[in-house]
Amino acid sequence: METKKSTIQSNSSFDAMANVYPTRKQSLIEDAHRDSVVSNGSVDLTSYPSCESDDVFPEEYESEKGIDVEKKKQCITFSAKDDMGFASLTQALKIFEKCQMNVTHVESRKCRNDNNNVEFLVECETRNGWYKVLPKNLKKVVNNVTIHRKDTSQRLPWFPRKTTDLDKCNHLMSHFEPDLDHDHPGFSDKAYRERRTKIADIAFKYRHGQPIPRVEYSEEERSTWKHVYTTLSDLFPTHACKEHIRYFKMLEKEGVYSPDRIPQLEDVSNFLKSQSGFQLRPVAGLLTARDFLASLAFRVFQCTQYVRHHTSPMHTPEPDCCHELLGHVPMLADPEFAQFSQEIGIASLGVSDEDITKLATLYWFTVEFGLCRQDGQIKAYGAGLLSAYGELQFALSDQPEQRPFDPSKVSVQEYQDQTYQPIYYVTESFEKAKAQMRKYVSNINKPLQLRYNPFTQSIEVLEDISTIRKILGDVKNELDTLLTVYERLV
Numbered sequence: 191m192e193t194k195k196s197t198i199q200s201n202s203s204f205d206a207m208a209n210v211y212p213t214r215k216q217s218l219i220e221d222a223h224r225d226s227v228v229s230n231g232s233v234d235l236t237s238y239p240s241c242e243s244d245d246v247f248p249e250e251y252e253s254e255k256g257i258d259v260e261k262k263k264q265c266i267t268f269s270a271k272d273d274m275g276f277a278s279l280t281q282a283l284k285i286f287e288k289c290q291m292n293v294t295h296v297e298s299r300k301c302r303n304d305n306n307n308v309e310f311l312v313e314c315e316t317r318n319g320w321y322k323v324l325p326k327n328l329k330k331v332v333n334n335v336t337i338h339r340k341d342t343s344q345r346l347p348w349f350p351r352k353t354t355d356l357d358k359c360n361h362l363m364s365h366f367e368p369d370l371d372h373d374h375p376g377f378s379d380k381a382y383r384e385r386r387t388k389i390a391d392i393a394f395k396y397r398h399g400q401p402i403p404r405v406e407y408s409e410e411e412r413s414t415w416k417h418v419y420t421t422l423s424d425l426f427p428t429h430a431c432k433e434h435i436r437y438f439k440m441l442e443k444e445g446v447y448s449p450d451r452i453p454q455l456e457d458v459s460n461f462l463k464s465q466s467g468f469q470l471r472p473v474a475g476l477l478t479a480r481d482f483l484a485s486l487a488f489r490v491f492q493c494t495q496y497v498r499h500h501t502s503p504m505h506t507p508e509p510d511c512c513h514e515l516l517g518h519v520p521m522l523a524d525p526e527f528a529q530f531s532q533e534i535g536i537a538s539l540g541v542s543d544e545d546i547t548k549l550a551t552l553y554w555f556t557v558e559f560g561l562c563r564q565d566g567q568i569k570a571y572g573a574g575l576l577s578a579y580g581e582l583q584f585a586l587s588d589q590p591e592q593r594p595f596d597p598s599k600v601s602v603q604e605y606q607d608q609t610y611q612p613i614y615y616v617t618e619s620f621e622k623a624k625a626q627m628r629k630y631v632s633n634i635n636k637p638l639q640l641r642y643n644p645f646t647q648s649i650e651v652l653e654d655i656s657t658i659r660k661i662l663g664d665v666k667n668e669l670d671t672l673l674t675v676y677e678r679l680v
């Protein structure tokens with residue numbers, strides 16, 4: 191656990207902290223790699239032609255008898271049996287283990303046709319003859335076992351076209367949740383896990399356009415929030431960029447933020463809408479990179495609502511509302527930064543897994559861990575820094591390497607998720623960073639050129655001359671109006 195005392199000491203204490211710093215697991219980049227494993231683009235199960243496990247098995251396996259197919263990937267989904275919930279997954283994973291199949295990825299979500307049940311997606315490496323033993327054993331402990339095969343004919347991954355499509359962007363990286371992650375501080379705390387599940391349920395039931403339900407936080411949760419809030423806000427005046435300081439103060443002044451009360455997402459969302467047009471929607475945990483980035487394209491930030499475990503107030507292996515509200519929200523209120531974030535999101539729609547990984551890496555080194563130069567000093571604007579007391583000081587010390595932001599280099603930079611970053615990237619201004627990102631994005635090989643229409647809150651495909659002419663006409667009309675007013679004023 192990070193402590194204020196230990197991180198205030200000399201530089202050598204940073205080394206000590208690095209050694210004891212709990213593994214940071216909420217890495218969007220890792221998620222992007224996992225996306226690549228799961229499918230050829232989207233994790234949307236509807237993109238897989240599926241077959242019932244009992245009646246169809248891939249002929250290729252029959253013809254490959256005697257050949258080592260140990261590393262062939264397979265995707266299997268199933269739902270929980272009766273009311274067993276995550277306990278079903280635990281039992282299923284034991285079957286995978288007994289069949290000597292290496293599980294490489296697990297996701298969960300509420301069943302689409304049964305909101306009270308949960309379904310799971312497991313990606314694994316198969317062994318010869320796996321299909322003779324795995325499905326029938328799985329069926330003993332779970333329901334609706336289905337084998338999925340990749341649809342190689344699908345050239346463009348699915349992406350949301352309108353804001354309501356974000357209701358489908360709900361694929362979670364379940365392995366970081368306290369039910370499955372042995373390192374999670376809440377793993378052995380049944381009451382915490384139940385509380386987290388109860389709050390996460392709000393996100394499962396949420397649909398776009400609804401007000402975000404309010405949470406009555408407990409005394410323990412409020413105490414954790416207060417600890418994190420007061421500890422971090424001590425550092426903001428000297429370490430945060432001026433945009434963060436400005437909007438953090440505004441949130442306090444308008445009574446949305448206070449150390450004594452955990453803000454309600456609906457109130458924060460309304461504040462963001464009034465400042466930059468961004469809005470929040472509740473999310474049940476860590477999303478896949480593709481789903482998370484896609485939401486940004488619509489100026490929607492998927493925000494967790496539960497609070498980290500009280501025994502670990504300065505660290506959480508998964509995102510929680512302390513990280514989102516103290517790190518991300520003040521920055522998203524800034525129109526320039528909001529535009530920067532949205533452009534990363536638009537760039538992510540429909541691109542290959544390789545490009546999703548690169549964009550997630552760019553997101554990591556900017557929105558999560560970015561530094562900027564302001565008035566001759568280096569300041570933090572990344573939410574991962576602004577919500578982590580120890581790393582915030584480390585990033586601005588003379589210990590890590592600070593390099594100028596260059597998207598083509600940053601997109602392929604190896605990242606560190608076990609301890610503090612050895613390298614941080616410094617941008618001169620968000621305006622310059624946006625221009626650099628636009629240049630980078632223009633070189634992404636993408637079959638469709640897309641644009642966000644703020645009036646219809648939808649993604650337009652720029653596929654023919656008449657569509658582009660119409661948009662240019664609208665832009666020209668707006669430009670004419672602005673020029674007329676400008677000429678009157680100068």
Ligand SMILES: [Fe+2]
Nearest residue numbers: 509558573574
């Ligand atoms: Fe974050």
